[in-house]
Structure formats: structure tokens, C-alpha cells
Amino acid sequence: MAGTRSGATTRITRSNTTTPRNGTLRASCQSNTVGQVAFRYTPTAAGRLAISTDNAGTMPAGFDTVAWALSSCAPSVGDAGTGNLGCDDDSGSEPRGLSSRFVTSAPVAAGTPIFIIVAGYGSATTATGTFELSVTEVSTVAVGGMCDPAGATSVCATGATCVGGSATTPGTCTAEGARGAACRAAAPRCDTSLECSSAMGAGTCRAIVAVGGACELVPTTSVCMGTAVCYSATMGATMGTCIAEGAANGRCRAMGTACDAGLACSGSATSTFSRCRTAVAAGAACDPTGVMNVCATGTNCVTRAGASTCVAQGAQGGACRTDSPRCDASLECSSSGTGVCRAVVAVGAACDTSNVTTVCAMSATCIATAPGSAMGTCRAAGTVAGTACRDAAPRCDTGLDCSSMTGSGICRRSVASGAACAPGNIADVCAVGTACLPTSPTAGTCSMGRAETEPNNTPMAAQTAITASTIFTGTATDTDADCFHVTVPMGGAIFAESSLVASTTCASGGPDPVIDIYNPANTRIAGVDDTTGRGLCGTLNPASTAAARNLPAGTYTVCIEGFNEMATNYLLTIGVYTGL
CATH class of the missing domain: 2.60.120.380 (Jelly Rolls)
Structure with missing residues (x-):
């Protein structure tokens, strides 16, 4: 060569x-x-x-x-x-x-x-x-010598494995059968007090750690004994403590009582991913992710206006019961299957904009009393921006247009470039080539975007960080994403919304943008594809997406790509919020 x-x-x-x-x-x-x-x-x-x-x-x-x-x-x-x-x-x-x-x-x-x-x-x-x-x-490199974990500059001699190290620090060549090294092909596969991670074939020799002992969250050289699991409450930690089955933060027992007294199982007891969490009674605050706690049996965690509370099944806002009566008196279940018990509200009456505790009667829509408000008023179809379109002409009142020529749609108002708009409000449609740039969680201005800069195809290669709300424009496909760093202050939130450059609608069969948000460790924490009322475009609003608000300070990443093979000429709005 x-x-x-x-x-x-x-x-x-x-x-x-x-x-x-x-x-x-x-x-x-x-x-x-x-x-x-x-x-x-x-x-x-x-x-x-x-x-x-x-x-x-x-x-x-x-x-x-x-x-x-x-x-x-x-x-x-x-x-x-x-x-x-x-x-x-x-x-x-x-x-x-x-x-x-x-x-x-x-x-x-x-x-x-x-x-x-x-x-x-x-x-x-x-x-x-x-x-x-x-x-x-x-x-x-012989056993005991320093080695390159990636194998780019050195490899261990036959019968040895490079253990430990990182991209910046070397590992150590360790004989097969020792802790962290490859298992031997023949018995004994590992040294005394160690076990192979695989019953047969390639594996790693690991130490067995008793309940209460220190363990690796990623079990490379050690593993918890039996059904115990390694747990740490510290974000980003590499080490934790082995927790017994049925104990707080341990795996749920598959047989008998799933968890110890005062705890509840976060999932199916037979799943290896289930965990015992603190049980929270009806009316108390709860963690909707089930990481910190879970609602007691017969209740479920309901989020409304940014707050989460355990609600009894059958009660307003609670899950429907499996048996009749599925809901308490004067309430109805939102679905014939799994659903939520809601009160039916007449046109002109107060309602819950999230439709968790109420539903408007006669095809009416709950319109917020102010942008971002958790409460609103039931308004008849076709009467104001944000309501459902009427089935027959005129589908919307004067000054409004329907988002769909036929079938279901939303009545919308057109907003000129430079005029005020409400971020995330499907009833506001900025002029072609513009999108709603947030100045606050509830107010913004229809504005043009600035061009993205390549290469920015992955979270690690994202464009230079922004610190304030920005609109970007560019082209993405299912194999060519565009990513943007976002600096978020302690307790801040990220708003993200996709639009198309050449159209105010994201019609079926056209470009289909997808948004993903990654934390500073480049782990995906949230995303959105299609949002009801916006066709194939999506809105990720931190007011309704817990994973995008109350964030630790750091540099996050927002990426946009096309879901299908069609090139997507997009407008990507990224809002940086504080105090949400």
C-alpha cells in the first residue's frame, strides 16, 4: 500500500x-x-x-x-x-x-x-x-501492562483482556478468568468467588456483591447477588448500593407480597424492570414517572396545570374502574377501554383545558381564558379560533379558516409577520415562511428563521449553543438530522415546535418533521412527532411535558429530522423558558 x-x-x-x-x-x-x-x-x-x-x-x-x-x-x-x-x-x-x-x-x-x-x-x-x-x-501487551481499551494503539496478548480505562486513560491487560476479564472457554470459567456473565459463550468474570454492598450501575466487573439490583439516587453516578428484592428501590417480588410495607410496585411484579417505590395516598402529590413514588392501589397519578396528584379510580380526573359503575355519579368515562372519568360541561361553562377532569358537550371546545391557562370556557364549534370546525358550511365564523378542507379540523386565525402570536397555540397560524418566536411562555411574535450551519447531524456535533429563543430554518431527512445546542439555566424549560417553510399546514402525505431533546449527557429525554390539530408537525410544550421543564442547568440539544424519506424544509422554533 x-x-x-x-x-x-x-x-x-x-x-x-x-x-x-x-x-x-x-x-x-x-x-x-x-x-x-x-x-x-x-x-x-x-x-x-x-x-x-x-x-x-x-x-x-x-x-x-x-x-x-x-x-x-x-x-x-x-x-x-x-x-x-x-x-x-x-x-x-x-x-x-x-x-x-x-x-x-x-x-x-x-x-x-x-x-x-x-x-x-x-x-x-x-x-x-x-x-x-x-x-x-x-x-x-502482556498481562499487567497498560493497554488501549479501544484497541487502536495496543491489544492484550492472547488469553488476556483490556480492563478499565477510558478514551483518555489506559486500561490494564488482565488474564482471562480474573475480575473484569473475559471468561475462560473451559471450566473453571472464572477465578474463585467470581461468576461469568454468560452461561456459555463469551462473557465477563464479575464479583458477586451482597445486599448493602457497593455495586456498579453498569455491571461490568461486579453484579448484585441473586435478585438484588444496584441503585443510586444521584444523577450521573456510576456506583450504587445493592438493594434487596421488595425493599425500597429494589425489584418487585414476582410471588407473594410484591413490596415491603408502605411501598407499591411501579409496574408488573413479574417484570425485571419493576421497582418498589414509596406508596402515596389519594390527594397527595405524586411523581408521574413513578421514579420517586407511586400512587397506592386503586389510585393513579393525574397531572393538571403542572401539578400531579393521586386520584382515586372512578373519581373526577381518575382512571375509570374496570367494573361497573366505571365512574362516580354524574361522570362519564372517556373510553370504552382504559379511560379517565370526566364531568360533561355545557357550552359557556368553565372547563379544564387539558380535558382531564372535564369534557365539553355537543362538540364544543375548551378555549383557555388566557394563553397557557389551565382553565377555560366551552365554546361552540366554529365560533372562535381554536374550536373545532363545523361539519357544514360555513365551517368557521368570519375571519377564521378551517385547518382541513373536509372532515375534522380546527378554526384558525392568520397572523402576519411581525404580529403577536401565542407559542404552541394551534389556533394561531403565522404567515408562510414565519413561525411564532416566544418572548415568554404565553406570548411571541411571528418571525422568520435563521439558517442552520452544517455539520450538525448528531447531538455531539450540534450547532453552537443558543441562550435565548430562536427559530432555525434548514432541510432534514430521515438520514440527515440537524441538531442545536441550547444553554438552559437551573430550573429552566425547553419549548420546541416544527413548521414548514413553504406551507402553513403539515398535510398528510407531505414532509413529516420529528423533534428530539437530549440532556447534557446526550440521553434523549423528550420528543414529539405529530400534534393534534397540526397535521404532521409537532409542538413540545414544557407546560404539558414534564421531562422538558424544571431542568438542571446545562447544555441541552434539540434535533430535528424527517420521519419519512421526503426532504423536510423546516422551521424549528426553540424556546428557552425560566420560571415555568
Whole structure:
């Protein structure tokens, strides 16, 4: 391979743009490859090779490469197994997450050529481009020596595993059978007092921790005894305490009493994910996620106006009973199956805008008394913005238009660019090319967006953080997301809404934008696809989405992508709220 060598690494830059689309060599990790480029590489020393296209010269960043290594350059090898030395499709790091990198599965001999093939994934949006291929002759480290956990610069000798370490700190080569190392193939699979994480096949030797002992939340080198689980109340912690089955924060018992006195099971007792939480009586505050507490048997957690309370089944706002009477006197169940007991309210009477405790009679709609208000008034269909359209013409009163030509729809008012609007209000429709930019949780102005900046395809590669409400505009698909960092103060909230640049409606069959919100650890905490009354566009309002409010201070990320293969020319509104 004619390339540039520096230390143990050889690099070469090539393109598969003009390479014949169909190749004859087979990759074990991906059958659909195009534009194959093969290289002959002769190792200067015995050992393993780290092979990668995850390098700065691989362009564009979205180029979806497939790379593999063979002992001989022939169609008979590859996925047949003979002569296959390794293969990878999408193990790159951002912003080249679709690039390839792997370490050969077996040592290679000095002076004996091997063959490395780089191609594009045949179904990718970007299957051709320029790639920078690097081949590093990896050193072999004996038991007890420092090693690279990723295997890019060193690997442990046969019979040892690299234990511990991170992207910035080395691990230690540990003999098979020891704590944290691979299990032996034959008995005894692990050293005394350890057990293998797998009954057969590959596994890791782990210490067994008794109830009350310190444990790893991700059981890498230790695991709680029996049915005990590892728990920590500290966000972001790596270590916790082993909790007994049936105890607070422990797994629910599958037989007998699910939890100890004063506790209730957060899910099905037979599920390994169920947990015993503090039981809360009817009328008391509750955690709708079931993490801090759960409502006592016969009650359920109801959220209204931002507050959550345990409500007895059959009572107003509570879950319907399974047997008759499903609701208390003068209430009706919202569904023939699982539903909520609600009071029926006449036109002109006060109502609950969330429709949790009340429902308007005769197809009327509960219209908030003020933007964001939890209470409103039942208004007849077609009479004001936000009500349901009438079945017959005129579908809406003068000055309003229906969101749908036929069938169900919402009466809306058109708002000119620069005029006042209410964020998240489906009854306000900003002029084409604009969206409602929040100045507060209940007020805003119809405004144009600013263009997004590539590359920003993942949470880790998101656009520079904003600190105030902003509208972005761009194009996204199901394989090309756009992500934006958002700096949120302690206790703050994030509002997010999608719109289309060229239309005030998001009609069925058209572009379908999807929004996701990630916390500072890049874990998804909330998202929205379609919102009732907005077609295929969505609104994520922190007033009704607990996961998007009362946030710890930090840099969060909002991403937008297309649900279908159609390109989405979007307007993405990101609101940064405080004191919600």
C-alpha cells in the first residue's frame, strides 16, 4: 500500500467516486457494498492491525464507508469465513459516525501481505466520496501492562483482556478468568468467588456483591447477588448500593407480597424492570414517572396545570374502574377501554383545558381564558379560533379558516409577520415562511428563521449553543438530522415546535418533521412527532411535558429530522423558558 508512514501508522487518501459500482469481494458485516477499492498491505511486524476510515480526510463527513480485511484477495472469502480478518460498517466517531474502524480478529505475520477493502454502503445517501484509510500496526501487551481499551494503539496478548480505562486513560491487560476479564472457554470459567456473565459463550468474570454492598450501575466487573439490583439516587453516578428484592428501590417480588410495607410496585411484579417505590395516598402529590413514588392501589397519578396528584379510580380526573359503575355519579368515562372519568360541561361553562377532569358537550371546545391557562370556557364549534370546525358550511365564523378542507379540523386565525402570536397555540397560524418566536411562555411574535450551519447531524456535533429563543430554518431527512445546542439555566424549560417553510399546514402525505431533546449527557429525554390539530408537525410544550421543564442547568440539544424519506424544509422554533 503506497501511503505515508509515521511511526506505526500508514495513511493513504483515495476516492471511490469513479470506481465501478459493483464489486466482487464480500464483506462479512455488510452484503450491500458499492465502489470497492482494494489495497495490498504488508505488515512490518507480527501482531494485529487497527484499520480505520474515521479520519479527517474522509469527506464528506456523512460518507458511509464499509471496510474489511482479508488474508487473500478472492471472492471466495469474506462472509464465508475463510480468510476473514475483520469487518466494520458504522463504528466511527462524530462527525464521521458512518465511517469504519476495527482491529483485526487475529494476528498477522510480518512480511505476509493482507488485503484491505474500502467501499460505500449501497443504500446510503452518500455511498461515494474521498476516504482517508489508516493502518496502524498495534503493539501486543502482556498481562499487567497498560493497554488501549479501544484497541487502536495496543491489544492484550492472547488469553488476556483490556480492563478499565477510558478514551483518555489506559486500561490494564488482565488474564482471562480474573475480575473484569473475559471468561475462560473451559471450566473453571472464572477465578474463585467470581461468576461469568454468560452461561456459555463469551462473557465477563464479575464479583458477586451482597445486599448493602457497593455495586456498579453498569455491571461490568461486579453484579448484585441473586435478585438484588444496584441503585443510586444521584444523577450521573456510576456506583450504587445493592438493594434487596421488595425493599425500597429494589425489584418487585414476582410471588407473594410484591413490596415491603408502605411501598407499591411501579409496574408488573413479574417484570425485571419493576421497582418498589414509596406508596402515596389519594390527594397527595405524586411523581408521574413513578421514579420517586407511586400512587397506592386503586389510585393513579393525574397531572393538571403542572401539578400531579393521586386520584382515586372512578373519581373526577381518575382512571375509570374496570367494573361497573366505571365512574362516580354524574361522570362519564372517556373510553370504552382504559379511560379517565370526566364531568360533561355545557357550552359557556368553565372547563379544564387539558380535558382531564372535564369534557365539553355537543362538540364544543375548551378555549383557555388566557394563553397557557389551565382553565377555560366551552365554546361552540366554529365560533372562535381554536374550536373545532363545523361539519357544514360555513365551517368557521368570519375571519377564521378551517385547518382541513373536509372532515375534522380546527378554526384558525392568520397572523402576519411581525404580529403577536401565542407559542404552541394551534389556533394561531403565522404567515408562510414565519413561525411564532416566544418572548415568554404565553406570548411571541411571528418571525422568520435563521439558517442552520452544517455539520450538525448528531447531538455531539450540534450547532453552537443558543441562550435565548430562536427559530432555525434548514432541510432534514430521515438520514440527515440537524441538531442545536441550547444553554438552559437551573430550573429552566425547553419549548420546541416544527413548521414548514413553504406551507402553513403539515398535510398528510407531505414532509413529516420529528423533534428530539437530549440532556447534557446526550440521553434523549423528550420528543414529539405529530400534534393534534397540526397535521404532521409537532409542538413540545414544557407546560404539558414534564421531562422538558424544571431542568438542571446545562447544555441541552434539540434535533430535528424527517420521519419519512421526503426532504423536510423546516422551521424549528426553540424556546428557552425560566420560571415555568
